[in-house]
Amino acid sequence: MKEAFKELTRYKSALVGLFILFFLVALAIYAVVAIPYGEAIRLWRGSEAMWRYNPRTAAPAWIDYFTPKRLLHTVILDSEVAQKNVEVLSERTRRILITYTLDYKADVFPSELAVVFKSRYDKKPPRVEVIWKTPDGREFPFGRQIPSGAIHWYTVSQDKDLISNLRGAPEKILFQDPKDAEKPIKGIHTITIKAYVFESDADIDAEVIIYGTVHGLAGTDHLRRDIGVALLWGAPIALAFGLGASFGITISSIIFAAIGAWFGGWIDGVVQRLTEIRMVIPTLPILIMVGLFYSKSIWVILAVLIVLNLIESSVKTYRAMFLQEKRAPYIEAARSYGAGHLRIVFRYLIPRVIPWLIPGFVLAVPAYVFLEASLSVLGLGDPVLPTWGKLLSDAFGHGALYHGYYYWVLEPAFLLMATGFGFTLIGYTLDKIFNPRLREI
Amino acid sequence: MEDRVLLAVKDLHKWFELRKWGFIHVGFVRAVDGVDFDIHYGEAVTFVGESGCGKSTLARTMLGLYQPTKGEILFQGKRLQKLGRWYRSQVGYVQQDPYGALPPFMNVRRILLEPLVINHWGTRAERERRIREVLEEVKLTPVDDFIAKFPHMLSGGQQQRLVIARAIVMNPKLLVADEPVSMLDASVRVEILKLLDSVQKAHNLGVAYITHDLSTVRYFSERIFVMYAAKIVEKAPVKELIRNPLHPYTQALLDAIADPDPENAHKMREVPPGEPPSLLHPPSGCRFHPRCKHAIEGLCDREVPPEFEPTPGHFVSCWLHK
Numbered sequence: 001m002k003e004a005f006k007e008l009t010r011y012k013s014a015l016v017g018l019f020i021l022f023f024l025v026a027l028a029i030y031a032v033v034a035i036p037y038g039e040a041i042r043l044w045r046g047s048e049a050m051w052r053y054n055p056r057t058a059a060p061a062w063i064d065y066f067t068p069k070r071l072l073h074t075v076i077l078d079s080e081v082a083q084k085n086v087e088v089l090s091e092r093t094r095r096i097l098i099t100y101t102l103d104y105k106a107d108v109f110p111s112e113l114a115v116v117f118k119s120r121y122d123k124k125p126p127r128v129e130v131i132w133k134t135p136d137g138r139e140f141p142f143g144r145q146i147p148s149g150a151i152h153w154y155t156v157s158q159d160k161d162l163i164s165n166l167r168g169a170p171e172k173i174l175f176q177d178p179k180d181a182e183k184p185i186k187g188i189h190t191i192t193i194k195a196y197v198f199e200s201d202a203d204i205d206a207e208v209i210i211y212g213t214v215h216g217l218a219g220t221d222h223l224r225r226d227i228g229v230a231l232l233w234g235a236p237i238a239l240a241f242g243l244g245a246s247f248g249i250t251i252s253s254i255i256f257a258a259i260g261a262w263f264g265g266w267i268d269g270v271v272q273r274l275t276e277i278r279m280v281i282p283t284l285p286i287l288i289m290v291g292l293f294y295s296k297s298i299w300v301i302l303a304v305l306i307v308l309n310l311i312e313s314s315v316k317t318y319r320a321m322f323l324q325e326k327r328a329p330y331i332e333a334a335r336s337y338g339a340g341h342l343r344i345v346f347r348y349l350i351p352r353v354i355p356w357l358i359p360g361f362v363l364a365v366p367a368y369v370f371l372e373a374s375l376s377v378l379g380l381g382d383p384v385l386p387t388w389g390k391l392l393s394d395a396f397g398h399g400a401l402y403h404g405y406y407y408w409v410l411e412p413a414f415l416l417m418a419t420g421f422g423f424t425l426i427g428y429t430l431d432k433i434f435n436p437r438l439r440e441i
Numbered sequence: 442m443e444d445r446v447l448l449a450v451k452d453l454h455k456w457f458e459l460r461k462w463g464f465i466h467v468g469f470v471r472a473v474d475g476v477d478f479d480i481h482y483g484e485a486v487t488f489v490g491e492s493g494c495g496k497s498t499l500a501r502t503m504l505g506l507y508q509p510t511k512g513e514i515l516f517q518g519k520r521l522q523k524l525g526r527w528y529r530s531q532v533g534y535v536q537q538d539p540y541g542a543l544p545p546f547m548n549v550r551r552i553l554l555e556p557l558v559i560n561h562w563g564t565r566a567e568r569e570r571r572i573r574e575v576l577e578e579v580k581l582t583p584v585d586d587f588i589a590k591f592p593h594m595l596s597g598g599q600q601q602r603l604v605i606a607r608a609i610v611m612n613p614k615l616l617v618a619d620e621p622v623s624m625l626d627a628s629v630r631v632e633i634l635k636l637l638d639s640v641q642k643a644h645n646l647g648v649a650y651i652t653h654d655l656s657t658v659r660y661f662s663e664r665i666f667v668m669y670a671a672k673i674v675e676k677a678p679v680k681e682l683i684r685n686p687l688h689p690y691t692q693a694l695l696d697a698i699a700d701p702d703p704e705n706a707h708k709m710r711e712v713p714p715g716e717p718p719s720l721l722h723p724p725s726g727c728r729f730h731p732r733c734k735h736a737i738e739g740l741c742d743r744e745v746p747p748e749f750e751p752t753p754g755h756f757v758s759c760w761l762h763k
Contacts, residue, residue, distance in 0.1 A: 328541055329536045329537075329538055329541035329542040330541060330542050330543055330544045330545075332501075332506065332534075332536070333534055333536060333542050333543075333604075333607070334544075334555065335506055336504050336506060336529065336532070336533075336534035337529055337530075337533075337534070337555065337556035337559060337560070337607070337611070338526050338529030338530065338556065338559045338560055339555070339559055340559075343559065347555075348544060351544075351546045352544070352545070352546060
C-alpha cells in the first residue's frame with residue numbers, strides 16, 4: 001500500500017486529485033471544528049432573527065474586485081458612531097436626537113434599509129421619527145411610529161406609506177442622484193432619529209442598517225443565510241455520504257461475492273439471483289419513496305442506500321475474480337493445514353482481490369456524492385442539514401439563475417465537480433497502478 | 442507388522458461426476474480406481490506415473506481434501522473422515538508450484554503462523570520460536586533476513602523451502618509431496634530433494650512422494666508404486682524395481698529415463714504405441730493391454746489382473762506373472 005501511494009505521487013493527475021482531496025478534507029475538518037454539528041443545524045434552520053443583519057441574496061464580497069462598479073458592503077450604524085442629544089422638555093418628557101452620518105461611496109443602490117429601535121420604558125412607549133438628509137440637502141422625514149417592545153424592527157424598504165409617498169422603493173429614492181435616476185448619489189447622508197420618551201428613566205437607542213449587495217466569502221441566500229456555512233458543512237457531509245456509501249456497498253458486495261464463489265452450489269445460486277433481482281430494482285424511486293413517506297434524514301437515506309446495494313451488480317465481477325482465485329494452490333494448501341471456510345473467505349480470498357477493488361471504490365465515491373445532491377435537488381434532501389445539494393435545490397427553487405444569483409448555483413456546483421474530479425483523477429491513476437495492463441492506454 | 446502402518450489405503454476409488462442432467466448420470470472420470478497400499482512410519486514411498494494417471498487426485502484424497510467415492514483411508518488405524526481437524530496437524534502438503542502455493546499477500550512469518558494459529562498451537566512466544574526453528578531447519582538463514590519478506594521476494598528454491606517449512610511446522614507424521622521439484626530449475630532440484638530427505642530422516646516422517654520423473658526417485662524413498670490409468674500396477678522396493686521391473690509399463694518407463702552413456706546414444710528405444718487411455722471409458726481387463734506387446738488375447742483384454750507376488754515384497758498386477 002505504501003508503494004502504491006508512492007507511485008501515486010509520480011502521476012501529475014493523481015497529484016492534482018490528491019490536492020483536491022486534501023483541500024476537501026481540510027475543509028471538512030475545519031467545518032467540523034469551527035462550527036459544531038449542532039451549531040451548524042441551528043444556524044441553518046434558525047429563524048430569520050439569526051441572520052437579520054445579513055443582506056438577502058447578496059453576492060460574495062470578492063466579486064467587488066472583479067467588477068468596475070464599487071459594490072456595497074452592509075453598513076450598520078449603531079450607537080457607537082452616533083451623536084446623541086437629550087433635551088428635557090418637561091418633568092417626564094424628553095426629546096432624544098440620535099444623529100448618524102453615512103459616507104456613501106458605492107456605485108450601486110443598497111439592497112434594503114432597516115432601522116432597529118432598542119427602547120427602555122415601563123408603560124408608555126416612546127415615539128420616533130426618522131429624518132433622512134441626502135448629500136445634496138434634500139430632507140425626507142418618515143417612519144413616524146411608536147416602537148413596541150424592547151427591540152423593534154422597522155423595515156424601511158417595506159413601509160408601504162413611504163413607498164407610496166416617495167413613488168418608489170426607499171432604498172432607491174433616498175440614494176438617487178436627482179440628475180441621473182440610475183445612479184446613486186455619493187457623499188454624506190445624515191440620518192437623524194427624533195424620539196420622544198415619556199418616562200423619567202426611559203431611554204432609546206437605534207441602529208440604522210443599510211444592507212449591501214455583497215456579503216462574506218460566499219454570499220447569502222433568500223433567507224439571508226450565509227451560503228458559506230452550507231458550503232463548509234457540505235464538505236464533511238458529502239465526504240461522509242460518498243465514502244460511507246461506497247465503502248459499505250463495496251465491502252458488502254465483496255463479502256457476498258466471496259461467499260457465493262467459495263461455497264458454490266445453492267448458496268452461489270441464491271447470491272446470483274439476489275444480485276439479478278437487485279439489478280432490476282431501481283434505487284432512485286425507492287429512495288424517493290423513503291424520503292417521501294419515512295424520513296428525509298441523510299443518514300437514513302445513506303443506510304437505505306447501503307442496504308439496497310448490499311448485493312450490488314459488481315458482485316458479478318468480483319465473483320469472476322474469486323472463482324479464479326479459489327482454485328489457487330495456496331487455497332488448497334490452506335485447506336490442507338486446516339483453514340475453515342470463513343477463514344479462507346476472509347483471510348485468503350478477500351485480501352487477494354482488494355488491490356483490484358481500491359480503484360473501483362475510489363471511483364464510486366463521486367457517484368454517491370452526486371446521488372445525494374440529486375436527491376436534494378429533487379426536494380428530498382435532509383431538511384435540517386446544510387449540504388451542497390440543498391443549496392442547489394434552494395437556488396433552483398428561487399430562480400437563482402433567472403434573477404442572476406449565479407454564485408448561489410456556481411459555488412456548490414463547483415465544489416461538487418471538484419469532488420468528482422478529484423476522486424476520479426485518483427481512481428483512474430490507482431487503476432493504472434493496480435492494473436498495469438492499462439498503463440499503455 | 443500391522444502397528445508399523447501409518448497410513449493404510451484400502452480399495453480407494455475417487456470418481457468425478459462429469460455432469461448431471463437432473464438424475465441422469467452422464468459419466469464419471471475415474472481418477473483413482475481401486476488402489477491399495479500402506480505407508481509405514483518413517484517410510485518414504487514414491488508414486489510414479491505419467492501425467493493424468495490420477496497421482497494428484499490420490500494425493501489430495503490422502504490429504505482428505507477429496508472425499509473418497511469408495512474405499513477407505515486409515516490413519517493410525519482410524520478412518521480419515523472421523524479424525525476431523527486433528528488430521529490436518531498430522532499431515533503436511535508440499536505442492537508443485539511453490540509460488541502459487543504461497544499466498545502473495547502474506548509475509549514469511551504470517552505464512553508459517555497460519556497453520557499454528559488455525560490449529561491453536563502454543564502461545565505467541567512458542568509460535569515465534571517454532572517459526573524460527575523451522576526456518577533454520579529448511580536453511581532459510583539468517584532467519585531475520587527472511588522472516589518479513591513476501592513470497593515474490595524469494596527465489597524459486599527459497600519459495601519451495603518455505604513451502605516445506607510450512608508443511609512441517611506442525612510436526613506432522615506424514616508428508617505428501619506432489620511433484621515438489623518438477624517446476625524448479627535443475628540446479629535447485631537436488632538441493633530440495635536433499636532437504637526433503639534430511640527432513641524426513643530427522644523427523645522420521647512418512648512421505649508420499651509423487652513424481653513423473655523416475656530419475657529423482659533414488660534420492661530418497663524405499664518403495665516405488667507405479668501408477669497407470671488410475672491403478673497401481675507395480676509395488677516394489679526401489680532397487681528391486683529398477684533392477685528387475687516386472688510390469689511391461691514399468692519396463693517402458695525405465696527405458697525412457699535419459700541414459701548418459703554415450704555408447705547408447707544411437708540405440709533405438711522401444712516406446713509403447715498409442716496414448717494413455719481415457720479415464721472416462723477405461724479399457725476392459727488390464728488397462729495397459731491395448732499398448733502392451735506381450736498382451737495375451739482373451740485374457741488381458743477380458744480379466745482385470747489381480748495382484749501377484751512373484752518375489753517377496755514385489756507386487757505386480759500383470760497376467761504374465763501369474
